[in-house]
Amino acid sequence: MFRSGVRFLGPLRCSLRPRFYSSQTTPVKKAHLGLKFVGGVTALATSLYFTNDTFHDGTKHLYLTSERVGVVTLATLKCFNIYKNVLLEQFPSEQDRQLALSAAHSKAAHITLKALEKNGGIYIKLGQHICALTYLLPKEWTTTMLPLQDRCPRSSMEEIQAMFKDDMGVDLMEYFSEFSAEPVGVASLAQVHIATLRNSGEKVAVKLQHPSLAEFVPLDIYLTQTVFSLMHKVFPEYPLTWLGDELQNSIYVELDFTNEAVNAQNTAENFKNMLNETALRIPQIVSAEKRIIIMEYVAGARLDDLDYMRKNKINPGQVSSCLSHIFNNMIFTPHVGLHCDPHGGNLAIRAVDKATSNNGHNFEIVLYDHGLYRYIPLQMKRDYSHFWLAILDNDVPKMKEYAQKFAGIEGDRKFRIFAAAITGRDPEIAMNMNIKKVRDDAEMVNIQSQLHSEDGVLEDLMEILSSMPRMVLLILKTNDLTRNLDETLENPLGPERTFLILANYCARAVYDESLETNSKLYRRYSFQWFSHNLTSWLSYQKRRSSLFFYDVYMFFLRRQTQIL
Structure with missing residues (x-):
């Protein structure tokens, strides 16, 4: 079968090695051995997958991780390629370039939407953030993300039951006598x-975290920040890295539902003496764990459901006033936290019997989802107050002074853009505030036109928003x-009362x-102390009286209209 081969390599060195010969060809044997090896490994892996929980979970995690990374990577490459082709192409006119760019925005946004829906979890939340940035991003992006407001992937009952048993130590149906399978x-x-x-037989709402979040949040945060960093390098005019940072800073707080329980209880306490002004209802907390929170069941209609209001004879003007009191109280009152996710889905209107209600209204405004609150520093509250009073008084120098103090805005050009962003109005109207003028479609079109057509306006706005304090x-x-x-409420009182409440x-x-x-500055009870305090009090009462006389005027105006 073999013979020894002697090979001289030099003085006193030689190599002795066997040489094999076979009647069968070597490639066939190698293939046969390879198949045996692969088969053995496959059999072992299959056996471990079905019999060893650690190996099973590790393999599944690796597969799902690779899939999530692949979805993000592929979508990112596709989007960059779309924009690269448009940005490198030469167009006969600016109009043609804008049309091509609009088509690129739309195509890239739809690719991103599919990727966000595929991965779910915090990617859905990211899409909701993008949807809300209407004053920053092209409308093709913000409108494409709209479905994510109401179309979120749900967890299965099997996943929910397993998580409940792990976290609560009992089976779901041992804790509840009834539990709706459909969320x-x-x-x-x-x-x-x-x-x-x-x-107890009490009807409750049970909020359950999606079980998959615990496994993939760190990876998803890393991928999100990586994509935003790449975007910033390719499109420096859209610095959105702050959005990834904000997501990282807030997501772990939101994922601990015990924080939500504390926030809900604090908010209910802060507003308990303001029910006549706010009609606010916070569902009471029954119990809270890190991933499960059980609360009082308080149902209602969407706050923009005008048919519901008409059917229940709820005055939209009163609802608008109560909303103004709720959020202005959160922004301006010391030691009161500001709800960080105040979109329409977290607010509801609920008809009640005025005779038995404790707020003097025939409705309640229900505020849900207290997972994330921020506490605005006291000096920022005060500087922001000065800024708004300057707007209402049309005092441009003071507007500039306090815009710099509370938001760090420097320069006339950036100030004009900031004033428009914070008021939601055309720059000219923001600079010459006329609170009786209702914002119409023509004004909104003009704002969008200036944002995307005037040289450097969008870049300045993005720079302002990326550099200003996150609280602002x-x-x-x-x-x-x-x-x-x-x-949306079609407030019959117009914007005047909203601004007077502010x-x-x-x-x-x-x-x-x-x-x-x-x-x-002054010794207590001295003449200067009395004098300056009296001046401050008179100035404050002047502001308060404006709202009082406006309400009196509107009362008699409505009475006169009813008589006629």
Whole structure:
């Protein structure tokens, strides 16, 4: 079969090695051995997959991780390729370039939408953030992401039951006598089921975190920040890295539902003496774990459901006023937290019997999802108050002064853009505030036109928003919500009352600041102390009286209209 082969390699060195010969060809044997090896490995892997839980879970995790990374990577490459082709192409006119860019936006947005829906979880939340950035991103992107507001992937009952057993230590149906298999609401981080407590018979809402989030959130955060960093390198005019940072800073807080329980209880306490002004209802917390929260069941219609309001004889003007009181109180009142996700899905209107209600209205405004709150620093509240009072007084120098103080805005050009962003109005109207003028479609078209056609305007806006304090961005978002809801409600009182309510809260914040300053500057009960405190009080009462006389005027106007 073999013979020894002697090979001389030099002085005193030689190599002795066997040489094999076979009647069969070597490639066939190698293939046969290879098949045996692959078959053995496959059999072992299959056996481990079905018999060893650790190996099974590790293999499944590796597969799902690879799939998620692949979805993000493929979508990113496709989008970059779309934009690369458009940006490198030469067009006969600017109009042709804009049309091609619009088509690229639409195509890339739809690719991204499919990727976000495929991966689910925090990617849905990211899409919701993109949808809300109407003043920043092209409309092709924001409108494409709209389905993510109401179309979130749901977790299966099997997943929910397994998580409930792990977290609560008992089976789901041991805890509840009834539990709806179909969720009444599905969001990016959780879904809500209606149930009945077995021990008390109370009907409750059960909010359950999507079980898959715990496994993939760190990876998803990393991928999100990586994509935004790449976007910033390719499109420096769209610096959205702050969005990834904001997501990272907030997501772990939101994923701990015990934080939501504390926030809900604090908000209910802060508003308990303001029910006549706000009609606010916070569902009471029954129990809270990190991934499961059980609360009082309080149902309602969407806040923009005008048919529901007409059917139940709810006055949209009163609803608008209550909304203004709720969010202005959160923004301007010391030690009150600001709800960080105040979109339409987290607010509901609920008809009640006025005779038995504790708020003097025939409705309640229900506020859900208290997972994330921010506490605005006191000085920022005060500087922001000065800024709004300057807008209402058409005092441009003071507007500039306080825009710099609370948002770091420098320069006339950036100031004009910022004033338009924070008021949601055309720059000229923002600079010469006329609170009786209703924002119409023509004004919105003009704002969009200036944003995307004037040289450098969009770049300046993106720079402003990426560099300003995150708390100011949250205030901007809240302003957008209340403004859009006010317009949706078709408030018969117009925007005047909304701005007068805002002015009242601003005046109170400035009044408190002036009292504090006077106490530091002047000896208590001295002539200067009395004089300056009286001046501050008169200024505050002047603001308050504006709202009072406006309400009196509108009351008699409505009475006169009814008589005629």
